[in-house]
Amino acid sequence: MTAPLRIAIAGLGTVGGGVLKALQLRAHELAERAERRLEVVAVSARDRSKKRAGDVSKAFWHEEAAALAGSEADVVVELIGGEGGSALALIETALANGKHVVTANKALLAKHGARLAAQAEKGNLALKFEAAAAGGIPIVKALRESLIAHGINSVHGILNGTCNFILTDMEKTGRSFAEVLKEAQALGYAEADPALDVGGGDTAHKLALLASLAFGTAPDLKHMHVEGIAHITQADIGYAREFGYRIKLLGVARRVGGGIEQRVQPAMVRAGTPLGAVDGAFNAVAVDAGEAGPFFFEGRGAGEGPTASAVIADIVDIALGSFEPAFGKPAHTLTPLVPAPEGTAASAYYLRFDVLDIPGVVAEIAGRLAEAQVSIESMLQRGRNPGEAVSIVMITHETPQLAVARALKSIATSDKVLGAPSMIPMEMG
């Protein structure tokens, strides 16, 4: 058997502790699969007195993560988080010192991924990040190594478990976004500062990585439309249900008109489809792989077990000498992302207008939609409230985004329409 693979783990929180624990509990089995022992030789975390999931007594303890880059380890596992700071410094120095890197850090890779991939390749080192895209789901490996024969047309999915938990709970309990978020925070399902999750930023980071793997482009956060879920109301959820849909925060990347469209946005997904059936904190990814057909992957998107599973798979790959380029293609061949021409991507849309319940209002809205070449597939107005506010909901046929935006702008000028309309695209489930 080859010499042990020496591992340094930076960050011993939930995930780091889980990695340590699984490496210890399953040492024999993993050594068989890796064809060598996997040995944790160094760890770093601030508070040495804190109880950890795994035993760290045999590993060299460092208070500063930076020290791991100078350790005897063959692989540095970065689980500190943050798009720069000590995580970035550690990865750069580890690669410079000839160490392989495994990270779960989506924010960092979405920003610095292409450059770090190039640095790793130059040193013939692995830079692996299965845990960064969809937790335990092996979607990075699938896009990097499996679905490569025919080219990818689109990849889209539910990439943030916190948002999916909140939306699922809003459906179940009828409570508002704010109430559900508060409870999720109390239960530890949402961070004290939830902005990165509910604002769509975390999904954006993950989508940038998936798009890079799918299309051979450098990860790109600039050409991406990002919306969160804070504006989703019970009214929208109720209407979605009436039409047979559910609202999911999706990351969508697809080829449109010679470019790539990247969007993070709440979308209507038909209930009963694979994506439309994903509940609670689960993640799921749908891939349209051309002639190879559609694929669907579902699993847990976060937490100790799933994330440790992904990190350990990366470590075993490294132990076996599996060093393909980080994003599937050599870093110098990754092309800059060419964005799809703005507004050309077509979808059907759900539109909700709060209007005065007076004769002629539907005709006026329908007329302005028609002027902008937006045609309506179905319309719903529940309840009457003569002279007062009432909601009108419309589902459009497939329409370029620009046309819908133009119609809404026109409709907003009507004195019968109250406030900004709600506009949610329909997506394939």
Next chain:
Amino acid sequence: MTAPLRIAIAGLGTVGGGVLKALQLRAHELAERAERRLEVVAVSARDRSKKRAGDVSKAFWHEEAAALAGSEADVVVELIGGEGGSALALIETALANGKHVVTANKALLAKHGARLAAQAEKGNLALKFEAAAAGGIPIVKALRESLIAHGINSVHGILNGTCNFILTDMEKTGRSFAEVLKEAQALGYAEADPALDVGGGDTAHKLALLASLAFGTAPDLKHMHVEGIAHITQADIGYAREFGYRIKLLGVARRVGGGIEQRVQPAMVRAGTPLGAVDGAFNAVAVDAGEAGPFFFEGRGAGEGPTASAVIADIVDIALGSFEPAFGKPAHTLTPLVPAPEGTAASAYYLRFDVLDIPGVVAEIAGRLAEAQVSIESMLQRGRNPGEAVSIVMITHETPQLAVARALKSIATSDKVLGAPSMIPMEMG
């Protein structure tokens, strides 16, 4: 760039032609991913005059597959089929001659996989078979390389597209198994000799491979219960629908009582669950990976595009030097499968009895079930037909298989019960 990887393809049917075509159409992209050119240097097929999906003018043509083992190729791709004969001879000789092997041949691997894996490892060669388990779904790679950190409790899925197509069509059209099969044959969705598909044998071969990958055991067809779908009636499909279920042919492998249970059997799967929503010719696999959680994978299980996708992923792995053991662990560490103690695996069951519609018949059946410690969750008797035949359907609580078998044996002796009862386990979707 490294020297080209030289490929020989045995068998130029749908899949072989698809592999050839994709290697040619996507030559540049695949060379970037493989870090070397992928060059088809030899092919074999009987009829040289037949039109093929890809261009074979530059490859050396052999009429006998055996000749490929002596070609200059680095990799032999076996797409002939059949569990022995020329396919087996080709693989053995190719490995003996120092060539890597890629195959889609589930029947052959289910029978000879452990031995061939050992032969490949001895020569430090790859033996890869992503296309053999679930067509385009990268489940072999997922089990071999990704879901390895926590151990697998169970793997189960829809592994035969023909059976799922037939069952889906029976649901939609209300037609009998025989009628639907006949049409599927006319449309080319089912083989002229459908026995291997509808009898469950093809699912059994695939399940043997998945179980080996999941549990570190040698593929084992002997300790496996195998049923097909020919006995599924519209009555069963109709009752399934009433209870909110669909009937799917599943391959199930799971840890039970210190052993492994392997079963191929029609099962009731709740509609709306991921597995319960799989329609037509699609395949899907659900994996319970312990602390990493449940995973679900869906995609096309057969056909040119999906199968070629899997074969090419294997070829690119080989080009990159990724040679982990065929079943994830060194062949000498694969243990013989220890079967679960017979009849101990517990499920809920759907039971249908054709009985005489006379007073006391439900009481008699219920009494005999109770004697065998089988408790009933729900009961349904649609329609009355005094003194004549009528169906009674029961769903049991979770019960060891042995107890249900004992109860049915006792019930079969009743003169009020006509013919053999139908018994279908309920499975997690």
